[in-house]
Amino acid sequence: MISLLFTMTWRNMLRSKRTTVIQLLSLIIGLTCFMLIQLYVSHQHNFNAHFKNAENIYRINLIRDDNRPQTLTPLRLAEELTSNFPEVTEATRISVSTISIRNGSGVFAERALFVDENFFSFFDYTLIEGDVHTALLAPDKVVIHEAQALKYFSRSTQVIGEQLNINGKPYQVSAVIKYSAAPSTIPNEVVLPIQNYFQQLPNERWQTLWNFNATITFAKITQATVIPSLTANVSDYYQQRVEGLSSYKRYRIMFEPLLDVYLNATATRSLIPPGSREMVDTFVLISFMLLVLACINFTNLATAASLRRAREVGVKKALGASPNQLALHYLIESLFITLFALGAALALTAMLLDAFNQLMGSQISLSLTFELVLTLILTLLCVTLLAGGYPALFLSRMNAALVLKGVIDAGKGGILFRRILMIIQFTIATLLLIASIVVSLQMHHLSTMTQGYDRENVLIINRGSAVYPDFKRQVSRFGDVVSLSMSHTIPTKATRTSAIVRTHEAPDNEIWVGNNPVSYDYFRTMGIKLLSGRVFQRQSPGDPYFENEQNTANTRGNLIINATLAARLNADPNDVIGRYLTLGSVNEGLHRHQVIGVVEDTHHVDASQHVPPMVYVLSEKPEDLALRWIAIRLKAGFNPDVLQQLEQTWLALDSSKAFKYEWLASLFDAQYHNQAQHLQLLGLFTLIAMVMSVTGLYAVASFTLLQSLKEIAIRQIMGAQNWQIYGLFQLRFCVLVLFAILLALPIAFILLIDWLNQYVYRIVLPVDVFAICSFVCLALAGITVQMVAFNAVRSRPVETLKRD
Structure with missing residues (x-):
């Protein structure tokens, strides 16, 4: 039975190659975009999730007056927490500085993490060589990552005991950290004992100053319920000791879950540039929008192709097939098509993943985990129901007697449903088009506005x-x-x-x-x-x-x-x-x-x-x-x-000391690197959405044309001019597109005003962009409808009326 259904599906696909290709391409592109975004979203939400007991680890942020939280805290804070607050079972510190490593005749600048002895028991890294308990016991020990071992010794094993000259002093390699693609907010840098950081301080007493903030402090707290009271107690404790030592009046401590630190993006001085939960949520919404557009295209094209299969439905009904049997049959056909599209999309996703990683600066991998398999199955079922449900219902409800006579009644409900689908398509496309242009204008404004300094041709050297x-x-x-x-x-x-x-x-x-x-x-x-x-x-x-x-x-x-x-x-x-x-x-x-x-x-x-x-x-x-x-x-x-x-x-x-420099202009661009990446992705998805919307309009217009061929022929015989027929078609569809635009404009206005308000220095929301985007959407719709109408007016009325 399954084999028969598959054979019939394949033959029906081959009978209408153009419709099949458009359906498959639409689904493949929509599913590929959906999977790429879902992989990216999963990657963004899984930062630090690979660490053991990550749910019990908190980063301690410092809030001074009404400023944004900062990650840097006093060097003494970790010891104060473990000594005075029993809720904190363990604490560790990370301080960051630039070091110079001499290897052979070259001197290389590296960013180093200066950490406590318990760092490798606190964060469970996998070591290729070395012991986590002894790797940092001596001040002249250094721990390197696998990539750094390959860089300096051309091998990742048998490097224990090798020496590196760091800042003019010899250090002995005590461990090598195994490479991991798991996303982490702790960068893969050279690791040194924190005593070496103390030696860089201008004065030894800075280690105990309450108003010298130079380290990122992490704490393990096994009971999340104590966080509110602990936050208040530690804040009071800190306030009492630092009050009057600086220009700030009020100090607060906050415990931020390690699993949240990447996407929250509220704290300054993070170890790596943070992500944006707002943009991640936005792309989740866009991924579903694109998937909906693909499903709408499938539905519209399948409905348009149903005229060719009307007699088949009539014959089956005359032979005793029930509407439910027919609906199930055509739904299974949709399942086969969706399964084929999903397989092709999975292959395309694997092919595009490297380019996507390069665009987004990520290290996403495609592996068939239980989570991914479950997502694929749910996506397959949902797309099958969304894309194939209405065509199956439409075909199964046809009147057998009328169909065999050549009469196909789409019904008012069916016409209204397809019009609603088209309105949804162009609403989404218009929203994305307006958003991409406004975001682009805001980013251009930020990069060209007066900054108060000249960033061109300026070299910056740290230390x-x-x-x-x-x-x-x-x-x-x-x-x-x-x-x-x-x-x-x-x-x-x-x-x-x-x-x-x-x-x-x-x-x-x-x-x-x-x-x-x-x-x-x-x-x-x-x-x-x-x-x-x-x-x-x-x-x-x-x-x-x-x-x-x-x-x-x-x-x-x-x-x-x-x-x-x-x-x-x-x-x-x-x-x-x-x-x-x-x-x-x-x-x-x-x-x-x-x-x-x-x-x-x-x-x-x-x-x-x-x-x-x-x-x-x-x-x-x-x-x-x-x-x-x-x-x-x-x-x-x-x-x-x-x-x-x-x-x-x-x-x-x-x-x-290595001569490591950066261009000031590059440092400026780095501030908006994430936004620039997201803008490129938004522009790409906007283009895809526009193409899908135009394709969907073409399908609906073609379906309407097939139903109206005899009406057009009669109008031509009665003396109607070509421009009148063109106008009739334009009026039918451009009114719907105009309605979609009018629906999209206030939504875009509200969303973009809210987005722009996060910037102190921002553009005034340009009204002309709304007008231009509306015109572009109307123009694309008009051209598409005109192409369909052209096929109608060039046919001979006599030949049209002779058809059954």
Whole structure:
């Protein structure tokens, strides 16, 4: 029986090759998009799920005042938690820094994780070699990943005991971590004992400071019910110890589940760029939209093809077949077609997965897990019912006597149903088209808006304070080097320090400000415009910032502020020059400083946040105020050889430190990398949706044409002109498309307004985009209907009326 049904299905598919091809292609494309998105969504939701007891692990975030949570916490917090809060059974820390590894004649810059001894028992990595209990016991031990073993030793086994020169000191490889494609928020970096991080601190006492946040703390808590009370208790404990030590007033601790940290994307300073739960949910919705479009196309095309099979239905009914038997028969046919399309989509998904991974920057694999098999089975059944249900019902309900006479009545209900399907198609297509254009315009606005600095031709180097004075003196002579400077933070990186500003006129009015210590030539190097006053100068002895810890009132140094702070002071940039501002707090001591300049606002983070008030102070020596970033501005059209000259100069000063640089423009682009990826995917799916919608319209118009051939022939005999017939068809379908557009416009408006509101700096929702997209959809519909109508008017009326 199954073999007979399969043979009949195959023959019916071959009888109408064009309809079959369009049906299959529509289903295959829709199912492929659906599976790719579902694999991506599953990948995004499974970050850290491979760790044992991941549901009991929490990342501890710190919230200061009303700012966003940050992942960095005090170095002492882990010990405080395990010692004072019995609910925390275990804690571990990760601090991050850049290291240089010398291997042979080359020096390579690597990002390193400095961790506690219990790191490998806390997070259960699989080791190729080594012991998780002893791998980090000695400060001169280093643990590397499989890829790094291949990079430095050309093998992944038998490397225990091998040496790596890290930052000029020998380290012994104690373990090799096996590669895993499982998604994780802990990057695959070189792992070192945390004691080595302590050695990089300017002062040993920083290890115990409550207001020095430099490590990411994780805690194991077996009972989730204690989280609310534990959060309140730890927050109070922290508040009591840090209060008055910085410019922030209120401190809170939050315990964020490890399984949520990737998609929540609320905390700053994550180990890897976070994902976006909003975009993941959006793509889930889009995947179902595309699947619905594919099902609608299948339904419309199958219904259109039913005219060819009408006599077959009539004969079967005359021979005694019941409507239920016929419906089941045609439903099984749909099942065979869907099964074939699902198999082809699965193969196509496997073929496209590498390209998809490259587009999304992911490492998704296709493996027949129980979850995937169950998803495929449910998808097969749902698509069969959605796509084949109505055609099977439509065919089984045909009147045998009328069909054998050549009369096919689609019924008012059937006509209305197909019109509703077409409206749904064009509503989805219009929504996606408008959304993709508005999102593209917003992303273009973010990349081209004034950022307050010039990011072109600027090299950024992390660390290097020890060599900076000599390095600057030597490379300043290079013809392609315009200027260079060093600073505590740079644009694209959040400010790490802050202060409280007061004025003499309003001492109780406290203004929180970001604080960025910089060296000479910073504003010139970054291309930050001076609005009034002057920049820091070597011939001005009062410019350098000097902090007197014994008597803070004697702390001295001039200030440069940004335009936002000038506005908060209710002063014009020209009028604020020469005024004195008071910095510090009551606990740490107050000190006055003169404002010598006002500079343009600079976006240090993405456009989802306002530019904060900022003060700049001068660090005469990099080590004085912990300057961390070197910036080098090259002239436009520089000779690429200058990069090699810079590296040679750097290595000549310190051969143990790699010359690792990034372009400031690349750092800026990285802020919107995820959005750019999602935009490309949205554009692709929009194109697919438009093609499917046009195909569905073609199917419905063709079905209507077959039912109206004799009516058209009679109109032609009665003298109707071709343009009148064209107009008749256009009126029937373009009204439906117009209705779909009118339905889509308010939905798109509401959704896009809500999306744009997450950006502080955003475009005004463009009304012309709505109009253009509406016109495009109407034009595509008109062209499609015109193609169908052309087939009708070119046929001879006499030949049409002779047909049964």
